[in-house]
Amino acid sequence: MQSTFNKTEKLSSKKATEFLFANGKSFSEFPFRVIHILNDVETKFPAQILITVPKKKFKKAVDRNRIKRQISAAYRLNKFELYSYIKKLDKKLTFAIIYTSTKEESYAQISDKIILSLQRLAKMYKQKDELDIDTDN
RNA sequence: ACAAACGUUCUAUUGCACCGAAUUUAUUUCGGUGAGGAAAGUCCGGACAGCGAAGAGUAGCAUGCUUCUUAACGAGAAGAGCUGUUAGUUUAUAACAGCAUAGCUAGUGCAACAGAAAAUAACUUCUCCAACUGUAUUGGAGUAAAGGUGAAAAGGUAGGGUUAGAGCCUACCAGUUUCGGAAGUGAUUUCGAAAGCUGUGCAAACCUUAUGUGCUGCAAGAUUAUGUAAACCAAGGCUUGAGGGUUACUCGCCCAAUCUUGGAGGGUAAAUCGCUAGAUGCUAAUUGUGAAAUUAGCACCAGAUAAAUAAUAGAUUAAAACAGAAUCCGGCUUACUAAGUUUGUUUAU
RNA sequence: GCACUCGUAGUUCAACUGGAUAGAAUAUCGGAUUUCGGCUCCGAUGGUUGAGGGUUCGAAUCCUUCCGAGUGCG
Numbered sequence: 001m002q003s004t005f006n007k008t009e010k011l012s013s014k015k016a017t018e019f020l021f022a023n024g025k026s027f028s029e030f031p032f033r034v035i036h037i038l039n040d041v042e043t044k045f046p047a048q049i050l051i052t053v054p055k056k057k058f059k060k061a062v063d064r065n066r067i068k069r070q071i072s073a074a075y076r077l078n079k080f081e082l083y084s085y086i087k088k089l090d091k092k093l094t095f096a097i098i099y100t101s102t103k104e105e106s107y108a109q110i111s112d113k114i115i116l117s118l119q120r121l122a123k124m125y126k127q128k129d130e131l132d133i134d135t136d137n
Numbered sequence: 138a139c140a141a142a143c144g145u146u147c148u149a150u151u152g153c154a155c156c157g158a159a160u161u162u163a164u165u166u167c168g169g170u171g172a173g174g175a176a177a178g179u180c181c182g183g184a185c186a187g188c189g190a191a192g193a194g195u196a197g198c199a200u201g202c203u204u205c206u207u208a209a210c211g212a213g214a215a216g217a218g219c220u221g222u223u224a225g226u227u228u229a230u231a232a233c234a235g236c237a238u239a240g241c242u243a244g245u246g247c248a249a250c251a252g253a254a255a256a257u258a259a260c261u262u263c264u265c266c267a268a269c270u271g272u273a274u275u276g277g278a279g280u281a282a283a284g285g286u287g288a289a290a291a292g293g294u295a296g297g298g299u300u301a302g303a304g305c306c307u308a309c310c311a312g313u314u315u316c317g318g319a320a321g322u323g324a325u326u327u328c329g330a331a332a333g334c335u336g337u338g339c340a341a342a343c344c345u346u347a348u349g350u351g352c353u354g355c356a357a358g359a360u361u362a363u364g365u366a367a368a369c370c371a372a373g374g375c376u377u378g379a380g381g382g383u384u385a386c387u388c389g390c391c392c393a394a395u396c397u398u399g400g401a402g403g404g405u406a407a408a409u410c411g412c413u414a415g416a417u418g419c420u421a422a423u424u425g426u427g428a429a430a431u432u433a434g435c436a437c438c439a440g441a442u443a444a445a446u447a448a449u450a451g452a453u454u455a456a457a458a459c460a461g462a463a464u465c466c467g468g469c470u471u472a473c474u475a476a477g478u479u480u481g482u483u484u485a486u
Numbered sequence: 487g488c489a490c491u492c493g494u495a496g497u498u499c500a501a502c503u504g505g506a507u508a509g510a511a512u513a514u515c516g517g518a519u520u521u522c523g524g525c526u527c528c529g530a531u532g533g534u535u536g537a538g539g540g541u542u543c544g545a546a547u548c549c550u551u552c553c554g555a556g557u558g559c560g
Contacts, residue, residue, distance in 0.1 A: 012443065014406075077152095
């Protein structure tokens with residue numbers, strides 16, 4: 001499997017975005033805040049991601065672009081563990097990553113924290129999956 | 138010394154957007170292209186597109202020495218005038234920097250404190266006349282020569298003149314306006330003559346005047362499929378003028394309510410076009426003081442839509458900034474890099 | 487993409503279409519009062535009026551260029 005990051009892996013539908021922010025559950029893993037929910041989205045990939053960096057904290061477009069690129073690079077290299085869990089479910093996962101720190105962090109730190117938060121996300125849906133199986137039994 | 142231009146390069150791994158080709162019908166492979174001098178601020182000007190049933194005027198807004206450049210401009214070039222600094226000094230003048238530089242002699246308004254008075258100058262002084270009376274006071278008139286102020290005090294000096302004074306008159310000096318000659322496309326400069334003309338400052342105060350300007354912005358606007366309102370259209374009927382629509386207002390223009398029947402269709406979400414070959418770029422020659430223009434040759438150089446152009450590691454290095462296209466151009470403004478290279482100007486040797 | 491508004495002591499606000507020393511409350515500090523503290527009273531400190539440039543005799547105020555904060559329209 002290749003560590004791609006296509007247009008179809010990004011959350012771009014307005015409706016789905018509104019649904020996510022209205023009904024999604026969230027947790028924060030500094031310097032990120034993750035909002036996530038299951039939804040029916042037309043894509044080949046098991047998940048769609050939305051990366052945002054607030055304009056209030058980073059005035060310059062160059063800084064915002066750089067952080068977004070670093071996050072997306074970290075995501076595409078470390079997404080497979082999450083995919084393996086989501087693939088078992090019928091629905092697709094949509095989630096947003098919001099950068100909440102006011103400073104620019106190094107790439108090593110961002111990559112570590114992305115791995116951590118993806119693991120947390122994966123764990124939550126793994127538990128649900130197993131619980132469903134238990135109730136069936 | 139100052140100003141301008143140039144805005145690191147390469148390797149490996151993993152990736153992104155668009156275009157083309159192949160394979161083949163939803164993917165894969167290969168190749169090509171992929172941010173800036175400011176892409177920024179949005180301070181101006183245009184192109185392009187739509188809006189008004191056709192149009193006119195007003196308001197509003199902007200600009201304001203001259204000539205030129207330009208598609209256009211509030212931008213730029215070359216000049217004129219004014220102001221300031223420096224050098225020089227009896228002056229003259231030179232260099233540099235800046236200037237929203239039409240009109241307070243169209244009208245209105247404002248000018249704190251101080252000062253007699255801040256724009257119709259009479260408070261004190263000075264002079265004359267009258268009263269009372271006895272050497273002072275009161276009243277009337279004249280007078281801008283003197284009065285410590287102030288940012289600014291009503292041309293300056295000298296003489297004449299007068300009751301006292303005054304451009305009241307004369308001479309010289311300074312300025313203003315008008316007329317004429319010369320130079321210049323012109324702003325203007327310069328020479329001469331005339332007018333006692335001497336009229337404070339502020340228009341980035343209201344305003345007047347000249348010129349320009351319709352309004353809204355690519356979320357403009359066009360098309361497609363899904364599908365339907367209380368909004369729209371047509372016909373009939375009622376009504377004959379209440380009202381409604383039309384860019385900020387006025388005129389003008391358009392419609393004719395409520396009811397019945399029929400037709401067509403919006404919001405919302407999405408896709409395609411608009412969308413990148415152009416007042417284009419580079420080079421050379423010619424013209425022009427210059428902004429710039431003309432001609433010739435060559436080139437095709439981002440087009441995304443939560444938004445691609447990158448992430449990591451390493452090398453090169455003294456160190457590498459400001460910063461990321463969103464319809465497109467021309468300017469202005471602001472931000473900014475170590476060493477260096479190139480170009481131009483000036484000064485010194 | 488357009489169209490606007492506001493920046494004044496540490497904080498919250500004033501300052502009349504330009505006039506002098508930019509004022510008030512509160513906070514801070516000092517003193518008085520109290521056995522001590524609070525309340526109260528008195529006094530002091532604190533401002534390059536967001537930054538630069540211009541107009542004017544004179545600018546917080548007028549004009550202009552930036553910086554920052556915020557609002558509206560589609």
